[in-house]
Amino acid sequence: MKNLGILLSGRGSNFEAIARNVAAGKIPAKIAVVVSNREEAPGLARAREMGLTARFIPSKGKEREAYDRDVVAALEEAQVDLVCLAGFMRILSPYFIRAFPRRILNIHPALLPAFPGLDAQKQALEYGAKFSGCTVHIVDEGVDTGPIVCQAVVPVLDDDTAETLAARILKEEHRIYSQAICLMLEDKVRIEGRRALITPWKYGQTP
Ligand code: GAR
Numbered sequence: 001m002k003n004l005g006i007l008l009s010g011r012g013s014n015f016e017a018i019a020r021n022v023a024a025g026k027i028p029a030k031i032a033v034v035v036s037n038r039e040e041a042p043g044l045a046r047a048r049e050m051g052l053t054a055r056f057i058p059s060k061g062k063e064r065e066a067y068d069r070d071v072v073a074a075l076e077e078a079q080v081d082l083v084c085l086a087g088f089m090r091i092l093s094p095y096f097i098r099a100f101p102r103r104i105l106n107i108h109p110a111l112l113p114a115f116p117g118l119d120a121q122k123q124a125l126e127y128g129a130k131f132s133g134c135t136v137h138i139v140d141e142g143v144d145t146g147p148i149v150c151q152a153v154v155p156v157l158d159d160d161t162a163e164t165l166a167a168r169i170l171k172e173e174h175r176i177y178s179q180a181i182c183l184m185l186e187d188k189v190r191i192e193g194r195r196a197l198i199t200p201w202k203y204g205q206t207p
Contacts, residue, residue: 001029001030002081003078003079004083005032005075006034006086007084007088008034008035008088009038009041009088010038010089011043012042012043012046013174014173015034015046017173017174017177018178019047019050019052027178028185031052032079033052033077033078034055035057035071035074035075036055036057037056037067039056043086057070057071059090064091067090068092068096081103084104084181085105085106085107086107086177094141102138104138105138105181106136106144107134107135107173107177108134108136109121109132109166111132111134111151111153112135112145112151114132116144116145119162124165131153131154131155132169133153134151136149136177147191148196149180149189149198150176150179150183151176152173
């Protein structure tokens, strides 16, 4: 059984969706550790309620790499195979990325490479995009730049606010993050240059 490490900074709804699919046996892995850089993150409290190993690792006053060394140590201690960033609002240092080469996933609430960075849903709305969505990608040393594993598209409606659009996107996030995790765990993702090529699977094999 492979081990997942989940990193979050806030609400943790993506973490919860992953945890539900793990509990239902739809993701063939165990959540070995949940780490937050914010003590008050609701996702951290939720992880504790679920009886998972949940660690607050404070980032205040620490340089990026020093902080990442602490997080990497916690992930290694938990023997994590795949790291999932789930609303973890920090940029990872090259040290972190080299510790888990091609073994870190991130979810971003836009169709990358459109609207990277913060407030992606607001960016899409203000730009006037007619469609947006979400992207699960492998983390490399750039910001929101690594090979794309899964994407889902949603329409942007005329009466959308950033909040209503974010809610529509979030539903898809919860669906495709688990899919991408399964593909990675089952070694179905092959990287060729920028492209993450997926070995076809039988319908119904993944959530
Ligand atoms: C999600 O919408 C995720 O895509 C986004 O933060 C939210 C976290 O929600 N991540 C980013 O914007 C990363 N650049 P959650 O805590 O409920 O999973």
